Amino acid sequence: MQWLLSLERQLGRLEFLVALIGLVVIVFATGVEVISRSIFGSPMIWTGELSILAQVWLTFIGASAVYKERGHVGMTGLTEILPPRLGRAALVVRDLGLAALVICVGITAFQLMSNQWAQTLSTLGLPRALTSLPVVWSMVSIAASAILSVFATPATSSGAEEAG
C-alpha cells in the first residue's frame, strides 16, 4: 500500500507542475495579447485560444493535484458527529460513490476526446482533443485517489481528518 501512496504523491507533484505551467502560459499569452495590441497595434490571434487551453489544463489538472492534498473547499459535517466506526463507514461509501460517478464522467470524456483527435483548434492548429484530455486525466486520477483513500486510511479514522 505504501508504494501506491508514494506513487500518488509523485503523481500529485507532476500534476501540480503541469498546472503551474498552465498558469505561466496564461500570464505569458495574455501579456503578449495586451502588448501586441495596445503597444504595437497588431493583435496576435493565437493568444486567446492558447490562454483558454491553458486555463482548462490549470483547472482540471490543478484540481486533481489539490484533491490529493485534500485542499478543496468542503463542509465538515455529518461524518464528524457520527461515532468513529459509523463515520468511517460513511466516508467509505462517500469515496466509493464519488469514484464511481467521477469515473463515469472520465469514460464519456474519453469518448469525446477520441472523436476530437481529427479536429483542430482554429488558430493554434493543435488537436481539439487537448481540451478534453485534462478532463479525462483528472477524473481518472481523482477516482483513483478516492479509492486509494478508502483502502489506505486507518479503519479508526473519521471525518475529522477530512476537513477540506
Added chain:
Amino acid sequence: MSTTLLIGGFAVFLVSGAPVALAFLAAAVMFLLWTGIPLSVAGQAMIGGVSNSTLLAVPLFILAGELMNTGGITQRLFAFSSAVMGHVRGGLGHVNVIASIIFAGISGSSSADAAGLGRVEIEAMRKAGYRKEFAAAITAASSTIGPIIPPSIHLVLYGAIAEVGVDYLFLAGVIPGLVMGICLMAGIYIQVVTGREACPTHPWVGAKRLIGSFWEAILPITAPLVIVGGILSGYFTPTEAGVVAVFYVVLVGLLIGELQLDGMIGALSRTVRSSAVVLLILATAQAFAWGLTIERVPEAIATGLLGVSESQVIALAIILVLLIVIGLFESASANLVIITPILMPVAMTLGIDPVHLGIIIVLALTIGVITPPVGMSLFIVAEITKLPVNRIAVATLPYTLALIVALIITAYAPDMVLWLPRLFGYGG
C-alpha cells in the same frame, strides 16, 4: 424524483464532507443517469464552463493579490493607512479598513486580503495592545471589501454567467465598496465610544511623515487608477487588466527591492491551488446548473418568490435574506454559479438592473466569508491568531451587522450603485 435526486444528491455529498465541486458533479451525474440524458453533457458543460476568456481574469487577479503579499507592498499600504488614520478614535481598526480598501483596488479576493494584509495588520494591532479577538474580527470583516471594489474575481464570475459587462460591474462596485468601509468604520467607532472596545490611538504623525509614507506607497496606491483607468480608456479589457495588474505588482515589487524569486514561486503555487479550486467549482456547477434548468427549478423559485409579493421592496428583502442564509453554508463562488441563473428572471420581472443585481448578490454572498461554518476569512484569521474560530465569530458579529447595513443601503439605492457606470455610458 429527478429534481430530488439532483438537489438531494448534492446535499448528501456536501454534508458527508465531499469537496463542493465534486458534490456538484456527482449530483449532476446521478441526475443524468436517472433521466437517461447522455453523460457527455456533463463533460461538455464542464469544459464550456471554464473555456471563457472573461474567466482568465480569475487566476490573474488571484496572482496579483498573492504577489502583493510577497513583494512588500502590503507593509507599505499599512504604513500609509496608519499615518492617515492611526490617530483617529478607533485607531488601527480604521487603518485596517482603509488598507483593505486600497488593497482591494489591486487584488480581487477576500482570502488574499485576510491572509496577506491580515498578517501585517494583526501583528501591528497586537503590538499596539489591541485585543486579539478584535484584531482578528476587523481583519476578517474588512477582507470582504476585496470582492466588491474593482477588480473583483466574483464580479468577473457573475459577469460571465449573467452576460453582463464586467467593466460596468467593476464601476458599480466602487461606491458600495466604500459604503462597506464607512459602515465598518462606524461599527468600530460605536464599539469604542460605548466602551466595548478599547482602541489605543497613536499621536498624529505629522505632515512630513504622512507625505513620506505616501511617497513610499505611491506606486501601489495608484495601481487601481492604472487598472480601472486602462479598462475605461479601452487600452485593455477587464481580463487583460488582470495581467496588467500582475506585471504592475511585479514591477513595483522589483523597484522597492522586496520581491524575490522564491516569493514569486510561492505566489504562483498558491495561485494554482486557489484558481483550481474556484474554477473547478465553476466548471462542475455548470453541469449542476444545467440540470436545474432542465428541471425548471429557477422558474419555480421565481414564481414562488413573486407569489409572496409583487412589491419590489418586499421581494428584494426576501432575496437578501435568502442570499445571506445560503452564504452561510457554501462558498461564494459555488453559490454565485447556482443562484445567478435563478435570480435573473426574478430580477427582470421586478425591474432590477442586472448590474445592480450583480453587486447585491456578490455583496450578500461575500458576508458568508466571515460567518461559520464555511467562512474562509474566519478560518484564515483563526490560523494567524491561533484563536478558536467560535471566539472570532462572536467578535465579528458587530461588523457582520455593519456589512448587512451596507448591503441594505446597496440594495435599496440603485441610483447610487449605477451612478458611476452611467457616467461612463451604461444604459441601464
